[in-house]
Amino acid sequence: LIVRIIDEGLEFLYPYGKNFQWNVFDSLIILSSWGEDLIRIASLNVSALRVARLLRLARILRIVRVMRFFRELRLMVQGILASLKPLVWCIALLMIIMFCAGMVILQVIVTELTDNPLDNHEVLLNYFGGMFLAMYTLFGSMTGGIDWGAPADELNKIHPLMVLLYCGFIAFSVLCMLNIVTGIFVEN
Numbered sequence: 001l002i003v004r005i006i007d008e009g010l011e012f013l014y015p016y017g018k019n020f021q022w023n024v025f026d027s028l029i030i031l032s033s034w035g036e037d038l039i040r041i042a043s044l045n046v047s048a049l050r051v052a053r054l055l056r057l058a059r060i061l062r063i064v065r066v067m068r069f070f071r072e073l074r075l076m077v078q079g080i081l082a083s084l085k086p087l088v089w090c091i092a093l094l095m096i097i098m099f100c101a102g103m104v105i106l107q108v109i110v111t112e113l114t115d116n117p118l119d120n121h122e123v124l125l126n127y128f129g130g131m132f133l134a135m136y137t138l139f140g141s142m143t144g145g146i147d148w149g150a151p152a153d154e155l156n157k158i159h160p161l162m163v164l165l166y167c168g169f170i171a172f173s174v175l176c177m178l179n180i181v182t183g184i185f186v187e188n
Contacts, residue, residue: 106128
């Protein structure tokens, strides 16, 4: 601190100087450290030692001083925080699209189950056994969590047009939707 006072001269105390706030912060940290040392030297009172421990915690605030050197990290965190609003809208749009595609697929599956109740549809129901499972399968297929070929094979057993619908959903969501979303995030 003394070296900085000598280096900056009167600008160290000038309120409109470029480092004035940091100078005040550093001065407070050093004064709290001196206060801690004075309390420790002056008495061995237990309550005074508790105050000294609290003053010692103020030293941790020095890390804030170093944070100004992590400009890139701060910019990345600000970028993530700024992208939260578009992320929420992106998730909402993806849910709506998955819901609509899942509804169409489930409608056809329910018709198949009522027309052919004796057929074995166990694997099909593992992928499309309800709205939640249908949306989960669509999301997994779209993001690579589930190989989209296995659900497509099960849908092919019902009707070949179901495979076209399913592949159309995958193509639209991966090639169109996610590229647009990526463009929006890059633009923001």
